[in-house]
Amino acid sequence: MKFLPLVWRNLGRRKTRTVCTLLSIVVAFILFGYLSAIDVAFGLGLEIAGADRLITIHKVSLIQLLPYSYQDRIASVAGVKDVATSVWFGGVYQDPKNFIAQMAVEPERFLRVYPEFLVPEEQKRDWLADRTGCIVGRKTAERFGFEVGDRIPIQGTFYRKSDGSSLWEFTVRGIYSGARKGVDETQLFFHYEFLDEAREHSQGTVGWYVLRIDDPERSAEIAGTIDAAFANSEYETKTSTEKVFVQGFANQLGNISAILQAVMLAVFFTILLVAGNTMAQSVRERTAELAVLKTLGFSDGRVLAFVLTESMVLAGLGGLAGLAAGWLLITVGGDPTGGLLAVFYFPAGDLALGVVLVGLLGLACGVLPALQARRLAIADALRRVGA
Amino acid sequence: MSVLDQTLAVTRTQLRSLPQRVGASAAAAIGVGGVVATMVAVLAIAAGFQAALRGSGSRDTAVVLRGGSDTEMSSLLTLEDARIIADAPGVRRGAAGALASAEMFVVVDVPKRSTGTPANVPLRGVEPAALAIRRDLRIVQGRAFEPGRNEILVGIGAADQFDGLEIGRTLRWGVNEWVVVGHFSSGGTLWESELWCDARVLQPVYRRGSTVQAVYAKLESPEAFGPFKDALTADPRLDVKVQLEEDYFAEQSEALHTVITTLGFFIATLMGAGAVFGAVNTMYSAVAARTREIATLRALGFGAAPVVVAVLVESTLIALVGGVSGGVAAQLAFDGYRTSTLNWSSFSQVTFAFDVTPRLLVLGIVWAIGMGLLGGILPALRAARLPVVNALREL
Numbered sequence: 001m002k003f004l005p006l007v008w009r010n011l012g013r014r015k016t017r018t019v020c021t022l023l024s025i026v027v028a029f030i031l032f033g034y035l036s037a038i039d040v041a042f043g044l045g046l047e048i049a050g051a052d053r054l055i056t057i058h059k060v061s062l063i064q065l066l067p068y069s070y071q072d073r074i075a076s077v078a079g080v081k082d083v084a085t086s087v088w089f090g091g092v093y094q095d096p097k098n099f100i101a102q103m104a105v106e107p108e109r110f111l112r113v114y115p116e117f118l119v120p121e122e123q124k125r126d127w128l129a130d131r132t133g134c135i136v137g138r139k140t141a142e143r144f145g146f147e148v149g150d151r152i153p154i155q156g157t158f159y160r161k162s163d164g165s166s167l168w169e170f171t172v173r174g175i176y177s178g179a180r181k182g183v184d185e186t187q188l189f190f191h192y193e194f195l196d197e198a199r200e201h202s203q204g205t206v207g208w209y210v211l212r213i214d215d216p217e218r219s220a221e222i223a224g225t226i227d228a229a230f231a232n233s234e235y236e237t238k239t240s241t242e243k244v245f246v247q248g249f250a251n252q253l254g255n256i257s258a259i260l261q262a263v264m265l266a267v268f269f270t271i272l273l274v275a276g277n278t279m280a281q282s283v284r285e286r287t288a289e290l291a292v293l294k295t296l297g298f299s300d301g302r303v304l305a306f307v308l309t310e311s312m313v314l315a316g317l318g319g320l321a322g323l324a325a326g327w328l329l330i331t332v333g334g335d336p337t338g339g340l341l342a343v344f345y346f347p348a349g350d351l352a353l354g355v356v357l358v359g360l361l362g363l364a365c366g367v368l369p370a371l372q373a374r375r376l377a378i379a380d381a382l383r384r385v386g387a
Numbered sequence: 388m389s390v391l392d393q394t395l396a397v398t399r400t401q402l403r404s405l406p407q408r409v410g411a412s413a414a415a416a417i418g419v420g421g422v423v424a425t426m427v428a429v430l431a432i433a434a435g436f437q438a439a440l441r442g443s444g445s446r447d448t449a450v451v452l453r454g455g456s457d458t459e460m461s462s463l464l465t466l467e468d469a470r471i472i473a474d475a476p477g478v479r480r481g482a483a484g485a486l487a488s489a490e491m492f493v494v495v496d497v498p499k500r501s502t503g504t505p506a507n508v509p510l511r512g513v514e515p516a517a518l519a520i521r522r523d524l525r526i527v528q529g530r531a532f533e534p535g536r537n538e539i540l541v542g543i544g545a546a547d548q549f550d551g552l553e554i555g556r557t558l559r560w561g562v563n564e565w566v567v568v569g570h571f572s573s574g575g576t577l578w579e580s581e582l583w584c585d586a587r588v589l590q591p592v593y594r595r596g597s598t599v600q601a602v603y604a605k606l607e608s609p610e611a612f613g614p615f616k617d618a619l620t621a622d623p624r625l626d627v628k629v630q631l632e633e634d635y636f637a638e639q640s641e642a643l644h645t646v647i648t649t650l651g652f653f654i655a656t657l658m659g660a661g662a663v664f665g666a667v668n669t670m671y672s673a674v675a676a677r678t679r680e681i682a683t684l685r686a687l688g689f690g691a692a693p694v695v696v697a698v699l700v701e702s703t704l705i706a707l708v709g710g711v712s713g714g715v716a717a718q719l720a721f722d723g724y725r726t727s728t729l730n731w732s733s734f735s736q737v738t739f740a741f742d743v744t745p746r747l748l749v750l751g752i753v754w755a756i757g758m759g760l761l762g763g764i765l766p767a768l769r770a771a772r773l774p775v776v777n778a779l780r781e782l
Binding site: 014016017020021023024027028030031034038059060061062063064090092096097099155156157158160166201232236247248249251252253259263266267270271273274275277278281336337341 | 414505
């Protein structure tokens with residue numbers, strides 16, 4: 001420990017170089033943070049998908065509607081605790097660029113099935129009482145400045161009212177937030193009852209069902225029972241766990257995110273390579289000094305530790321600063337596309353991985369020069385000075 | 388010696404000493420190359436996606452949707468509407484009547500080859516005129532579907548990316564069975580991602596009665612669009628949105644294109660910053676290694692400007708080598724690479740090929756030069772400001 005000041009002085013010997021190396025490490029780890037966050041965004045919240053939730057959709061595809069009457073039949077299947085319906089509304093708020101996912105749901109059932117959507121008790125009561133009321137996610141409310149009591153005009157694209165108008169107005173009765181990180185806080189939910197009464201077509205249909213079950217272990221069996229019940233009917237179903245459903249959806253986005261990840265990972269390591277090369281170089285330049293230290297009686301092991309510490313300090317300072325800056329930028333700044341990615345955060349697991357990488361970087365950059373330094377024969381090293 | 392001569396002389400010696408610093412220079416070049424390769428690759432995704440959609444639209448075809456709809460998916464028209472649209476002024480007429488096709492657009496689950504999980508593949512019900520309306524559309528294998536039969540014509544993009552779409556295969560959606568009878572190409576455009584069948588067969592399957600979702604109409608000329616649009620929007624029997632096909636598809640590609648491009652530039656900027664720091668370090672050591680030489684030149688009467696230029700030339704050259712290799716690497720690795728993704732606007736799969744355009748390569752090289760100049764400027768100034776006497780005394 002008492003050699004730390006010496007390590008510190010060495011880092012300060014070429015200030016510009018140290019600063020540049022530090023900054024490139026900082027940038028690399030900020031990049032690492034964004035990589036993780038983009039991965040989360042393209043994973044569509046896979047890791048928070050409830051293990052006790054199943055999704056029942058039309059067998060042909062998600063866009064095909066199912067009859068509302070299935071609700072009771074699904075609810076009566078043994079092991080099913082709760083069933084909620086959802087209808088994708090797909091309306092436009094002012095401009096198609098202002099994308100908000102809007103879903104018609106039955107509020108009480110919906111909130112029971114999705115306990116991770118938190119609505120203050122009072123706001124929840126107001127929402128239940130107002131047929132044209134809606135709740136919006138915290139992020140969307142911030143993005144468009146929605147407050148409780150505001151009326152939001154939404155232009156229906158697929159659904160029009162039976163009077164022919166396509167303008168739907170919802171009053172904000174509540175603003176929900178996620179109980180955990182990764183919960184999508186950008187959606188808008190309104191009453192299914194309101195939609196079904198007012199729409200001009202498709203009465204009595206829903207988009208899909210979300211089920212909560214008693215025992216996640218039995219999900220395959222329960223899914224099988226439900227699909228068998230509707231087999232050979234006009235509306236056949238396909239039931240899967242929420243995880244499988246979300247995974248399937250993420251797969252649809254395809255290898256785009258995988259390619260993005262692979263290429264950026266390559267660059268992350270490239271930057272580290274450049275930084276590492278500089279660190280190694282600065283040690284090589286000091287061969288003579290290290291020989292002097294040995295002449296003064298420093299043991300081989302000490303010199304090794306000395307060089308290694310220097311590289312660890314540099315990697316540690318840069319890496320931790322980079323992780324912190326990345327975390328801050330992602331948490332405060334949000335996603336760089338300005339709200340197009342619904343879920344965007346730096347997961348704790350990846351933060352921990354980042355810390356491990358910082359350690360590995362310090363080791364990797366320091367270990368070769370350190371070994372060289374340890375092996376250094378004093379006479380040889382000092383002779384080089386004149387050359 | 389003129390300033391120009393001095394500059395040339397100093398630059399020449401500077402570059403001649405480059406091989407002595409090959410390790411550090413290579414590291415800096417690799418850093419820049421990585422940045423350029425990534426940027427070009429990511430933007431090539433966006434460019435390819437946009438090309439697939441943009442190229443699908445032509446300037447003499449109109450797309451008619453229900454008023455207020457932005458996509459075919461959310462649109463709904465009656466066959467009566469479709470008939471009025473086909474009769475409107477400006478629609479081109481062939482031997483079999485108006486070149487207009489009333490179409491249905493739905494998605495069906497087909498497993499994606501790369502993952503084996505189901506994906507939303509677009510299934511389009513068309514009228515016979517549809518094949519004549521799309522330019523470049525030709526059947527490359529098999530034959531077209533026969534009207535009235537459960538037969539499917541598959542785009543080559545879809546056949547490539549999704550499983551079980553070979554000719555002769557039977558597909559089953561719900562209670563209906565379909566047979567694949569042919570594959571078609573359309574010059575890399577959106578249509579190649581789709582499955583086509585007879586609209587009349589598709590309607591009852593989806594319980595659509597006599598409704599369709601969009602009408603595609605070939606116009607006599609691009610100029611005919613104005614009168615055509617005016618006639619339809621003025622018609623009291625209709626409530627429709629009339630767009631040029633080209634504009635319609637440009638709009639469709641916007642959301643995903645924006646996301647990918649924004650992320651691409653954002654990441655490229657961050658990485659660029661990282662690479663610049665690397666380049667700065669390399670150039671500082673380059674200057675440090677030549678301190679005595681530079682000082683000698685200055686002592687001989689060489690000006691400061693030639694020294695600055697020489698350092699900048701070296702750093703730019705290193706960055707350029709990196710940038711060009713990065714661009715070439717991206718071109719070799721990614722250009723033409725076929726993939727598919729979910730188009731958020733139509734909620735269905737679009738297959739497309741990465742498109743490393745010359746514009747992107749130029750952009751990459753411009754970035755590389757920028758990084759080289761940024762990385763070189765501080766060390767160059769240091770070299771120019773070296774106090775000659777002190778520098779000569781240095782080792």
